[in-house]
Amino acid sequence: MRSGGFRLGWDKGIILLLVLLIVFGGMSDNLFLSGDNINFIIGDVSEVMLIAFAMALLIIVKEIDLSVASNLTLSSAVIGITWHGTNSMWLAVIAGLLTGSTCGLINGLLVTRLGLSSLAVTIGTLALYRGLCYVLLGDTPVADYPTEWTDLGYQPIPGTFLPWVVVPMVVAGLAFWYVLHGTRLGRWLFAIGQGDEAAVFSGIPLKRVKLSLFVLTGFMCGLAGLAYTIRFASSSPDGALGFELLVIAAVLFGGVAIAGGVGTIWGVVAAVLIWGFSRSYLQLAGWDANALVIVSGLLLLVSVAVPRVLSKIRDAAAHRTSRPSSRGGVTPPPGGEAEPLSPAVAGHDQGSHRG
């Protein structure tokens, strides 16, 4: 931007990376792009993708939700006991989605009404929701779901190789994309992320927006819980452990700045798919599963370090002191400067993410 000429933004960069990965993977392994494998990959990434959409919006407004994995599992547990109690899968699905949304509402109320840090609140509700899973299920998983539902977990949509879970993924993806990049609400989210105070003074109903985002995140956890229940044909209290860090890693790798105010839905989609495709590729190539854990960590590190290093080099080259920017914190900044206010919020070059 400043230097003119062509500059590859982060989100476009990782889309390119995804394309390269697919082309390279398809050429080096015949199975990689087979319908069955793509079906598997889409199912494999479905829960991360569904939650990552909502998490992206939360991080854009400088909040975070660490309770998503527990919420997913609790929704799945409620689906299980409702199915046992009523013998109706439709009621179970509704109960599951309501559970997810309610958990999100609780997080949102604690954050917006009491002004608590979302990091602290959701560490607490992470333990609470996971605990409720054990209360509901004890140590006996529900695994007797009707086959006409569990078949949906792996059977392709007739006439294609795509699994059924692709339907909510595409619908949610388009809806989130439209809201974030095509509506006034979307612009509000970026405005909130750039600075709480300015957003409030310009008339944005900050608390209501944040509360809705937490409820939305909860709803997506409920939806992901449904997908998880159907795909694994079971609800167990220890499912999806540590999943929250995976979702956050994917969102950040997708170019959403942890300091807020920057991010795109296509970046998040590309990041989740890169994770899914590279995982599948390494599995087919016979790599150790742990290699992927290491690779995920390195990718996450690279995704925050590279833009930072580049901006430092640019700044040094321009012989300028770093320009002041309005990165706020989760809580209102006492100094009002670009300072880390909570662990979730620290220096992250915003310009280089905007592309």
Next chain:
Amino acid sequence: MMTKLLRVRELPILVALLILLLLTGILNPAFRTGDGLTAILIESALIGFLAVGQTNLIIMRHIDLSVSSTAGLVSFLVGSYSMNHGGVTGGVALLIAIGVGATVGIVNGALVAYLGLPSLVVTIATLYIVRGIFNYLAAGITVTADQLPPYFSWIGSGEVLGVPDLFVFAAAAAAIMTLVLRYTRWGRDLYAIGSNPPAARRVGIPVAHREFGAFVLNGSIAGVAGLMLLSRFSFADATAGLGIELYVVAACVIGGVAIAGGVGTPAGALIGAVLLQTIAFALGALGVSQFWQQAVAGALLVAAIAFDRIVAMRSTHRAMRLVEVPV
């Protein structure tokens, strides 16, 4: 003096802890024998010790989630060294612990302090990387008690005046660190940085060096915690330490270390760790189903965070009123 004492942040939590212990003791006679207390202290030693290092970081508005992976990796490395060499001396064990721990701390610290990256992201990444290396090395290998030198289990089950060794160790660390934070320049700097980073920078505090130092120290503490893990269980495999990072943060928050930075002590964090463990034991001793325990602990954690905030808001209001009085 009295009012000063009453305003100590750790007081409410200490009172809550004592009331909880008293109630449980009254309602369940078996708890009074002291075995219950010993079990609580052993269980809270590891989390409490890790919370000592974590406190330094949270005071500066940072966080380190990689500690569980570091501790797990160290417990396995020391265990497998002992397995392959027919034993391990205390010196070598400490060398491995501090070497590995400080290395992870240096990586975290350099990226956060000198490159300005957010600590949450960096330490999630190193959590993955270290856990991946750990699982790769430990795949299918389990170190058992008979492959470890006996001093591990002596330490793990030993007592000093009725207090478990591991807890004595954690308490000593918390006491020393609390004094360091209170009375040394290094410690005061951490509070200053957490209270107002731009102001700290302007008065000439070397913010980046302090952050780096605290990360390296925390990494080393996580490494030593790996040895505690090994002596506690006399056992090491690929699951060692999995998921304890959030309990460490929870102990700090319950113990009065505010996530917004600038306040709290390692001693408070240690009390927080003991309270977390006491709640779990009290529920068990009171006959509450074990399935309820995590849910209640989570609810109490949320309540503690909310309570702390409400108290803070009320005291701010009172302070505002006092200011207005002379007008």
